[in-house]
Amino acid sequence: MLEIKELTTKVNEKSILNGVNLNIKAGEVHAIMGPNGSGKSTLANVLSGKDGYEISGSIKFNGENLTEVSIEERAQKGIFLAFQYPLEIPGVNTNNFLKTSLNTVRKARGEKELDTLTFLKLVKEKCLELGVDEKFLSRQLNVGFSGGEKKKNEILQMKLLEPKLSVLDETDSGLDIDALRIVADGVNSSKTKNNAFLIITHYQRLLDYIKPDFVHVLSKGRIVKTGNSELAQELEKSGYANL
């Protein structure tokens, strides 16, 4: 599904990623761990298409070269980024935002746009599945949401948009155990053999709930080690210093 070859990125002449290679197949869950400043969030941003990076190497998504594809087209093609710090957008009603987003993506996929009632039914179902209060929908997008609520909102969006590849950028940071479980359940219940997940995290904690097929360690802009879920436990004990 996703093939990254020799990906390097620079911001203002400063190298951040120094040749990342990564293959993700449908049905797989990958985790990327690594110390602060190793380039984890940069990788997530680059996958989403964020401007401001000088890029070389290749990123292919289902065989298509992504480097020239705009942010919104990537989303329409099925790449989803759950933000580490979801933006607060005053004045934008959460429900309207979700509907606009879903209908734009559906339209791009050649599906019929949902009318208000059908959408409302769907979004309420998803809220129930996630254990998220419906009241949430009538509020302004992320405004005054707690850290946990913001992350739950990201997962709700993920569930609605049904992306092929979901990139979760430190979705676990700042979450209490209950919120962590909701996020993990959201991911686990969305897993199919046709989609894939890339979970970026500092800690092994989230991986107790979402079992990854592969764990990669990113350090100084390279993947220095790849293993199975046991690698995450090892890292938790020994830290990143020995790598």
Place this chain on the structure above:
Amino acid sequence: MNQNYEFNIENIKNISLEEIKSRQNSFKLFKEKGFPNKRLEEWKFTDLNKIINDNFKELNFNNVEKENKNIELIKDFEHNSIVLVNGFLKSKNFKYENEENIIISEYKNIQKKDKNESINSLIDLNNAFFVGGFFLEISRDYKFDRPLVVYNYFSNNLKDTIVNNKNSIILNENSNLDLIEYNLDISKSNFIHNNYTNITISKNASLKNYAIQGCKSSCFYYKFIKSKLDTNSNYEDYIFLSGLKFSRTEEDIDIEGEHANCVVQSALFLDLESHQEVKTNLNHLKPNCKSYQKIKNVLNKKCKSAYQGKIFVKDIAQKTDAYQLSKALLLDDSSEFNAKPELEIYADDVKCSHGSTSGSVNEDSIYYLMTRGISRKNAIDLLTKAFLFEIANSISNVEIKNFVEKNMDRQIYGH
């Protein structure tokens, strides 16, 4: 420009000799000063004289008698209505109210004190030539059941014409009214509407006033509102005049009783070289009163807007709580927003704050929305709407709020 100054004041019907004299005097004052220009501090952001010279070849004073015109009324909510055509009161309908409690008539010089107040040259001009407008008085303890919509309709024969009229609104003790001024016109050519409105809000009374522009318009709109607030009264004015080529709303508000509350809010979307301004003079003359002003403008394509907000706090007006904020969102670099806050405070135990920001749309917000499949253009539209809807959202009457939002959508997207 050839200003048709020879227009005869004597042509105005049913006025006394004394009134003719006073009007002639006002006209003299206007002629001495001319239209306001940049040299005046209060007009430093707006050279109205130049704007008028650039847009009008000549200027005639309107004396067009009322036209019989059927106007399409708002269907979104039940309401009472009065209709003004080219500034003249044409019809009224108070079917949701007990009419005994309402006095409505064409504006006459009923209140002597309104006359001849020479505040600026536009008001002098208004004093000299005003015809039409309405007088509205609500009895003590009467609370309107439904809102009142004032339809300001202008016909298509107003080319190079100036319409001067006056309104007067009096709310007696403990009365209550939601008033929507809804401007509509079918004029394809430039005209000026110069209005002076006098508002008196007595003890415990509440007036919520909404100025809404219902269509794109070639009108150059000037409105001066003089209001007086008595003890424990409430006055809220909302300005949604996007669509006008030029507008300037001036408010001179005297808070004359304790525990009164005053709100002025505006949300404007300016497009295609339009120019809009709000200027307020909020005079806190008694203790324990609150005022709140919030101005939000979005500017696109060579537009200009300004907010001049003055808060005056008299020495005895302790415990005043006055707030003002203006925010502008500039969608390109061809537009200009000016803010001039002024605080003049003579009391020592008050809370007064002011702030002003202007900037472009937040790129991080655009990025976030784009990662959800939304195009850059739609993201900017969404954020523009969100920026302005904050003001609409603060309207407590849901029907009016929805109507304002629908209008804003039209003002932003042109449909």
